[in-house]
Amino acid sequence: MTSTEHTILRMGVPSGRRIEPAALSFLEGCGLRVRKESERQLSAGIAGLPGVIVFLQRARDIVTQVTDGDLDIGLTGVDFVSEFGIEGDDLVVLDPNLGFSSGDLVVAVPDGWIDVTSMVDLADVAVTLRERGQLLRVATSYPRLAQRFLYEKGITHFTIIAMDGGVEAAPGAGFADVIVELTVSGVSLKENRLKVLRHAVVMKTQACLIGNRRSLTTHPAKRELARRILELIEARGRAQGFYSVTANLRATTETEVAEKLLGSPATRGRTGPTIARVFSASEGPDGGHWFAATIIVPSRDLQAAVDHLRAAGGSGISVLQLRYLFDEQSHRVLELNRELGV
Structure with a gap:
């Protein structure tokens, strides 16, 4: 293997009329757009992630190729991993629940x-x-x-x-x-x-992400590229069903705004509200100020959060669906590092 091959991450993506569009759409939604110049092209790159080569293969073949080390990581089905994977081999599951192709x-x-x-x-x-x-x-x-x-x-x-x-x-x-x-x-x-x-x-069954244990353990450059892919997929999946809600509220201090929001479970957010002073051209007659409060809420609490913000005097309430949601550490990456012993 050449020095270049030590640093290039070979990634398998399923081909076929049904699963290929779903796989490419999933990757693009995670910020991993596969650049194909033609429909018949069987290899491609990923926009914004140099060092990764994508090979379009049958989902069942990806299991064998990752196991044998011909591919470093790959998207396939849990069913194919169960059918063609061999206990004790070099195959490791990086993410078992990608949420498509079920x-x-x-x-x-x-x-x-x-x-x-x-x-x-x-x-x-x-x-x-x-x-x-x-x-x-x-x-x-x-x-x-x-x-x-x-x-x-x-x-x-x-x-x-x-x-x-x-x-x-x-x-x-x-x-x-x-x-x-x-x-x-x-x-x-x-x-x-x-x-x-x-x-x-x-x-x-559903789609999953697998990798070659020996390749990811031996080659740090490949492992780093796999980490970036795994983090984006995890953060995108975690963001599904969460919204960022921002409202303007009048109060005298940030503490007063915080007390209003922390008084309801729907507006406490994941770790608490983010509150910032709004410098308005006109202040209130009572000497109060405008503050912008932002919280992250799950979809099930969205309406309750909006209702409480209104009751607290909130206005100009805007709601954005999250694209990514990163935690302090990536749980999938931590699991992978433990599995690899690195």
């Missing part, structure tokens, strides 16, 4: 199986097939997860038909009895006349 991995059977509505019923079907000298045929893109889940449900007589796409069509085509597959909206299952059984959710 779905359920489920067991589904043909609509025509009227008497089969639960996993208990499916176990009975497997027993009946075994008595006839047959095995329940299970088509899936997740053979490892499917096998483990079926065993947990007491179904031990089956054969896995591993597929890479088109799983929903397998029962209709006649080469599988049931499927274990990811569903987002359920439309594809309905179009292929399949139904999800009761108690048949193998796992819930």
Whole structure:
């Protein structure tokens, strides 16, 4: 590896009609805009973050490439990490909950199986097939997860038909009895006349951020770039649902304003209000002054905060949704450093 390769962070981003736009939109929302010059371009940079090269790959392949060290970090799905990750390898999860590309991995059977509505019923079907000298045929893109889940449900007589796409069509085509597959909206299952059984959710999944333990431990420059990405993602996620509320209030001192706001839980803010003197061209006849008070409130308390500010004499109340919200330290980065032992 050259000295340049020691400092360049190779980042995998999922490609594909459904997940790629969602992944690029998510990154842009975090201030990490991927610069693609053409739709067919499979590598790109990140605006404002030199030293990072983005490679567009299949989400499932990103898990393997990060594990093998061909990529340093990458966006993928929790389902793919569970399916293709190997315990004790160099893969480390940097952020398990990115909040997009969510779905359920489920067991589904043909609509025509009227008497089969639960996993208990499916176990009975497997027993009946075994008595006839047959095995329940299970088509899936997740053979490892499917096998483990079926065993947990007491179904031990089956054969896995591993597929890479088109799983929903397998029962209709006649080469599988049931499927274990990811569903987002359920439309594809309905179009292929399949139904999800009761108690048949193998796992819930969403996008996550993973990294290569050895690469991030060995190369400080890569770890620093990963830290910056991780901090932006964390701060953007924390900011969702929080608002900055500012109001002008008349009082004689900052302490008087603070007492008014601290008197209600809705206007106490995360750590308390920020209060500053407003130098107005005209002061009040009572010698009072104008003060600007700013608080950070969660969306559930927004209306209550506005109401209390009005009751306290607030005017010119403005509300802005936060883009980022940084804590004193990044919890994700602290967790990563502990995991890496650095």
